[in-house]
Amino acid sequence: MSTLLYRVGSGAARHPWRTFGAWLLAAVLAVGLAAGLGGSLNDNYDIPGTDSTRATSLLRDKFPDHAGATARVVLHAGSGDVAPGVAAEVSRRVAAVEHVEAVEPAAVSPDGATAVLTVRFDVPVTGVDAVATAEAFEEAAAPARDAGLATEYGGEVLDQVYEQGTAELVGFLLAGVILLAAFGSLLAAGLPLAVAGVGLAVGMALVTVTARFTDVSTIAPMIASMVGIGVGIDYALFIVSRHRQQLLDGLPVVESVGRANATAGRSVVFAGSTVLLSICGLALSGVPNFVMMGVATGICVAVCMTAAVTLLPALLGLAGTRVLPKRTRRAMAKGASPKPASTKQPLAGRWGAHAAAHPWPYAVASFLLLAILAAPVFAMQLGQSDAGSEPTSSTARRAYDLVSQGFGPGANGPLLLAVDLTKAGAPDVDTLRETVGSTPGVAAVSPVLLNEARDTAVLTVTPASGPQDEATDALVSHLRTSVGSDAVAVGGATAAFMDFNQRLQDRLYLVVGAVVGAAFLLLVLVFRSVVAPLKAALMNLLSVGAAFGAIVALFQWGWGQSFLGLDGPVPVNAFVPVFMFAILFGLSMDYEVFLLSRVREEFLRTGDSTRSVVEGLSSTGRVISSAAAIMVAVFVAFAATPTLSIKMMGVGMAVAILVDATVVRLVLVPATMVLLGSRNWWLPGWLDRVLPRADLHGGTVLVPAPRTPAKDDEPALV
Known part of the structure; x- marks a missing residue:
């Protein structure tokens, strides 16, 4: 992999216009396909094996007048x-x-x-x-x-109309400010933004093409944009940072780009693959509409990752030494050393030394803080927000309120009883109507409607409570047990959302187990250790738990309604925790690998656990902090959108990355690694013998091969 990435990086830097041409052709093809073949975004809540989908299927076959949107x-x-x-x-x-x-x-x-x-x-x-x-x-x-x-x-069609554009722009602007502060060069700051922008544009075009062949949720592009922007900028940041450091070490531009792509670029490929692997866990959710949210996000992540290791090297080759600040370039032109004369250890290194000197207090304090932040998780109530949770600036919310005021809250979430009169044991529909009408919690039942063949009947049931009310969920469950049968199915949008939520809740532990297990096995392969990956998985669970706790407190308990623009407490959307977990576990593993690979490299060199932790923090702290700050800025920009589910995800992911990059990476990780010492890298002998050797963090150093007539430009591994 390193050899391939070295060749790609150095070749793109040496011949940038060829790479531009290839990306221009790819972009034109993607946009052209999107314009000619692109489909529209749709929400399809059909879930195989559920009562609501059974009702919908019956109506589509026998009563099409009531099966449409x-x-x-x-x-x-x-x-x-x-x-x-x-x-x-x-x-x-x-x-x-x-x-x-x-x-x-x-x-x-x-x-x-x-x-x-x-x-x-x-x-x-x-x-x-x-x-x-x-x-x-x-x-x-x-x-x-x-x-x-x-x-x-x-109503069903118009309650979920999402607008894009503002959040993406704000996210790019905030990330640009952070990059400018980190690099001190406008050009260096602009390159990650350009790469992420191109990757996002091509990725979204491919998502539009995908919508032609399958159902892609209306919310999927916003989620894909949020994650794609964050990872696209971060991946480019890793490579640009390594390239700048190598230029300061005196490497020529083309050689530096090749090495940066072979080392930091390899980390990028591993990081992107980890995120994609985590997203694959969503396939176990059993909800097709939800799985497609992951597919759309995965497309954008894959394209941004590819752009980082192909398009970015071409940009770096054109930029030359201009990715360095002017003052540094002037010093290099005069023959002076471009590196600062000060030998003072970076702030992250000084903090690492302090935390390593007091491991027990910091380990206990950070663990307790994370436990407190995650405590509200145990009170989480999963539900499905509807138009009643949207801001009053939304026409869907105003329509919802007017209907509630004029007809009662249940009028916003009517239920449909679909009756197959051809089934054995089908009830008398008039008796069924009387039974349902006398059920507690039912405000009204419509007259019986029969199809032309008179083999299918439909009754519209208006609950006395609103769609988000627990009483409505209880009513649906009661109707399914009291009058539901092979011949009677309870459907409608409210019942479909209830089935959607229940399916995600039932599959949550399966998704979590698959994602954690896959990430653990991947880290075992990378670090040839059982302890470090296990510790990493547990710490990632703590940071994700803290994010879930923040969502419960801010949204479900209503603590954040004043500054989040909420009218009051709202339920936690059932898909948000599942989707967040898959994405966040992949993203936090990126930082984990970036830090631990440097710690392990130093430990293998010196055998000193404490020193390796300090050196690891010292060399990676600035890059990880900058990358995390960019992620937080992007997620905060999306948290400012009026769409509740996007706002919820933006807040939760911003909190998770902030906690992960501060409390976990700067406090809990160094403290526990110092306490565990060499046991961090323990691996059973039998497992060491069967595991393949891998250097997925890009630690292999590349040097140009000696020039020979047969292989003029081959790099060699040493």
């Missing part, structure tokens, strides 16, 4: 009543929107101030372009606005 147009008069003529005109115009099959007669609230038009589509939610539909509804509702009515839009 739904949306709502809400008209509200501040004072007085909604004029029937206006509602009828809006209904007529909405009926002309693409894929709209029918618009039900306006339901008017008892006070006459609110009218709701329920819109049924002839395709499932996966076949509706939510953004285009929202714009079409806005245009169709013009007569209502002209009449002085407030018009809001929501």
Whole structure:
């Protein structure tokens, strides 16, 4: 791997325009495919084996009029009543929107101030372009606005319309400030941003192409952007940092780029592969829509990783020594040493020496702090936020509130009972309606609707509680046990979200076990130790636990509602902890490998555990701190978005990286490694004999091979 990366890096630096041409061709192809073949983003909550999916499948086959997606147009008069003529005109115009099959007669609230038009589509939610539909509804509702009515839009199709652009831009700007402070060179700071930007653009184009062939969630691009920007900049940072150090050591530009790509670039490949491996654990969730979020993120991570080891070397070759500050370049031109004359140990090294001198107090204190931060996890309540959790600036939230005020909270989350009358033991539908109507927690039951063949019936059940209320979950469970059978299935969006949450909760431990196990085995291979990987896995679990604790306190308990822009406590989205765990475990392993590889290298050289820890922190502390600061800045930028699930992930991942780079890497890791001493690297003899040799952290040093007629430019490993 080192030889290959050396050749790629030095070749790109020596012939940068060839690399640019290849990337330009790749970008044009990706964008062209996205424009010509790209599909639209859709939310598909079908989960094999669940009751809600069984209900949906029955309706698609036997009752297509009620199997398509739904949306709502809400008209509200501040004072007085909604004029029937206006509602009828809006209904007529909405009926002309693409894929709209029918618009039900306006339901008017008892006070006459609110009218709701329920819109049924002839395709499932996966076949509706939510953004285009929202714009079409806005245009169709013009007569209502002209009449002085407030018009809001929501429902299954329009509740989850995500906008991109602002968070990405803010993330790039914050990362640029940090890079400029770290490098002291505008050009050096700009290179990681350029590489991450190109990688993200190509990656998102490929995600759009993927959406043509399978369902990609509407939220997937934002999650992929958040992670892709962070890792793209960090991976480029590692290589640029190594290259700058080698230039200061006197290496020529092309040779330095080749070596940086062979060493730091190899770490990048390992880091990216670790993240991808962790994302693969999401395949065990059993939720196709959720798995595709991981696929979209994995595409962006893979492209950014590739750009870091191919495109970046070409940029570094063109930049030459300009990646160094002007003052340093002037000193080099005058023949003076470009390195600072001071021999003072870096701050991270001085701190490492202090922590190593007092390992027990710091180990105990840091562990207790992490345990306190993670304690709220035991009170976590997984749920599914809906439009009622969105900020009041959202039209979906305003529509939700108007429906709740006019018709009751349960009107925002009706349930569907799908009855297959051909099944043995199918109930009498009129008796079923009476039974369900008398069930505690049910506000209303619609008249029975039969399909043309009269072999399938549908009843719409309006709960007395809102979609997020625990009472609604209890009602769904009660209906499934009391009236559910092979012939009766309980579905609808609320029931589907409930099944989505339950499936993720049931598979959470399977995903966690797979991710932790795979990462542990990978670290055993890298460091040829059992103790260090086990300790790394436990510490990563603590940092992730601290992030989960912060989410519970800030969102579920409402401690952060004032500065997070929340109206009150909200449930923790069920997919957030599972997805965060897979991503964060991969990212924290990056820092772990970067630090431990340097510690192990020093330990093998000296055999001194304490000194190896201090030297490891001293040599990697600045880079890890800069990389972590960039990650935190990017995640904070996304935490400022109004979309609740993105905000939740941004906050949680920012906290996790901050805790991991400070409490864990600077305190707990050095303290415990000093206490364990040489036992950090213990490996059973039998395992040492069967494990293949690997140098995945890029520790192999490359030098140019002697020039011979047969192999003019081959590097050699020594």
